[in-house]
Amino acid sequence: MTQKRIAIFGSTGSIGTQALDVIAAHSDLFSAEILTAQSNDALLIKQALQFNPNIVVIGDEKKYLIVKEALASTSIKVFAGEKALEEVAGLDCYDMMLAGIVGYAGLRPTLQAVSMGKAVALANKETLVVAGDIVMQKARENRAAIIPVDSEHSAIFQCLIGEGNNQIDKIILTASGGPFLGKKPNFLVNVKRDHALQHPNWTMGAKITIDSATLMNKGLEMIEAKWLFDLTPEQIQVVIHPQSIIHSMVQFQDGSIKAQMGLPDMKLPIQYALAFPKRITNNFPRLDFKKQHALSFEEPDIKTFRNLALATEALNKGGNMPCILNAANEIVVYAFLRNRIGFLDMTEVIQQAMQKIPFIEKPTLEEYFETDGEARNFAASLIHM
Ligand code: NAD
Numbered sequence: 001m002t003q004k005r006i007a008i009f010g011s012t013g014s015i016g017t018q019a020l021d022v023i024a025a026h027s028d029l030f031s032a033e034i035l036t037a038q039s040n041d042a043l044l045i046k047q048a049l050q051f052n053p054n055i056v057v058i059g060d061e062k063k064y065l066i067v068k069e070a071l072a073s074t075s076i077k078v079f080a081g082e083k084a085l086e087e088v089a090g091l092d093c094y095d096m097m098l099a100g101i102v103g104y105a106g107l108r109p110t111l112q113a114v115s116m117g118k119a120v121a122l123a124n125k126e127t128l129v130v131a132g133d134i135v136m137q138k139a140r141e142n143r144a145a146i147i148p149v150d151s152e153h154s155a156i157f158q159c160l161i162g163e164g165n166n167q168i169d170k171i172i173l174t175a176s177g178g179p180f181l182g183k184k185p186n187f188l189v190n191v192k193r194d195h196a197l198q199h200p201n202w203t204m205g206a207k208i209t210i211d212s213a214t215l216m217n218k219g220l221e222m223i224e225a226k227w228l229f230d231l232t233p234e235q236i237q238v239v240i241h242p243q244s245i246i247h248s249m250v251q252f253q254d255g256s257i258k259a260q261m262g263l264p265d266m267k268l269p270i271q272y273a274l275a276f277p278k279r280i281t282n283n284f285p286r287l288d289f290k291k292q293h294a295l296s297f298e299e300p301d302i303k304t305f306r307n308l309a310l311a312t313e314a315l316n317k318g319g320n321m322p323c324i325l326n327a328a329n330e331i332v333v334y335a336f337l338r339n340r341i342g343f344l345d346m347t348e349v350i351q352q353a354m355q356k357i358p359f360i361e362k363p364t365l366e367e368y369f370e371t372d373g374e375a376r377n378f379a380a381s382l383i384h385m
Pocket residue numbers: 009010011012013014015016036037038039040059085099100101102103105123124125126149150151202203204205206207208266
């Protein structure tokens with residue numbers, strides 16, 4: 001059997017390193033053909049020496065020579081810079097992209113992959129939040145399969161297998177609630193980055209961990225779900241489920257609900273997407289119902305976690321509004337991580353950006369790029385960065 005050749009965009013991140021663990025455990029099924037990283041040259045070099053890919057790309061051009069020299073005795077090709085990421089995504093040497101770059105930076109390479117008709121295992125939810133209509137259209141035109149990696153969307157995808165044209169009443173996205181579940185604004189006003197970075201159930205990159213603490217992550221996931229599963233906003237519900245055992249659910253037209261469950265471990269949805277349509281064995285810990293005594297559910301507190309309300313507004317409004325929301329959010333999250341802005345101030349900046357940046361109902365790709373830039377500049381100007 002031939003190996004599936006995987007291009008891991010963002011190989012040094014939380015998703016990327018776990019994807020490489022999956023590949024290492026199943027080297028008969030998968031090979032890593034392309035590895036990319038933004039700035040962690042040391043880890044990229046180590047991964048390249050272990051997995052012997054065809055190509056590596058380092059985003060930060062200042063690190064090109066370090067990577068090039070470290071790999072000089074190998075046949076691995078080394079490229080650097082943002083443009084190279086997009087160009088490499090357009091090459092023929094791989095079968096599936098694992099889109100594991102964080103944020104808007106993942107959009108262009110992912111769009112390039114779907115334009116080439118490549119299968120994409122999609123972790124980078126921001127790609128669909130920013131330009132979901134264009135990405136899905138390109139995927140349809142070029143018969144590029146997009147298999148979600150985000151655990152909620154993987155759950156929904158799995159629930160829909162075998163359902164053909166059966167109507168969906170709604171999907172129910174579960175949210176852990178993050179580290180500040182049950183807290184009120186008088187507490188949140190004083191929250192600092194180190195506390196916000198302590199997620200109860202998942203270990204992830206810094207950006208998504210902050211998004212989980214503010215519930216913006218669930219808002220982005222609502223928009224991601226709309227595009228992946230062709231849903232109306234009314235068909236998307238969020239419920240808080242602190243144990244993160246049910247990864248999400250689908251309710252069908254007859255009222256029946258399917259759920260996908262498991263311990264919170266991103267390796268499972270990563271492996272599922274890489275191996276799809278096959279399920280393959282692994283030694284991941286199993287859920288034991290004799291030890292899992294309770295699964296509980298509650299309504300999200302959108303008066304306190306207003307980012308979720310703002311994301312719902314962007315979902316309803318459509319056009320470039322989710323792109324504005326995402327761009328402003330990226331700016332405030334990195335400002336918060338650098339202690340430049342308070343936890344609750346993040347919402348204020350995003351809201352002002354949504355009011356200020358001109359609304360476009362049916363943006364072109366170029367207009368999405370422009371919107372992103374404008375919203376970033378505006379948000380940054382409010383923080384005096
Ligand atoms: P991370 O910060 O751990 O890793 C990000 C990766 O992207 C790194 O390899 C980094 O080098 C690269 N990168 C960062 N900025 C870049 C840029 N400007 N240009 C090119 N490459 C860049 O992030 P993560 O937690 O692995 O998340 C990756 C994506 O997957 C995000 O979109 C996130 O929302 C999504 N996701 C992550 C998890 C998780 O458990 N970590 C779960 C679901 C979805």
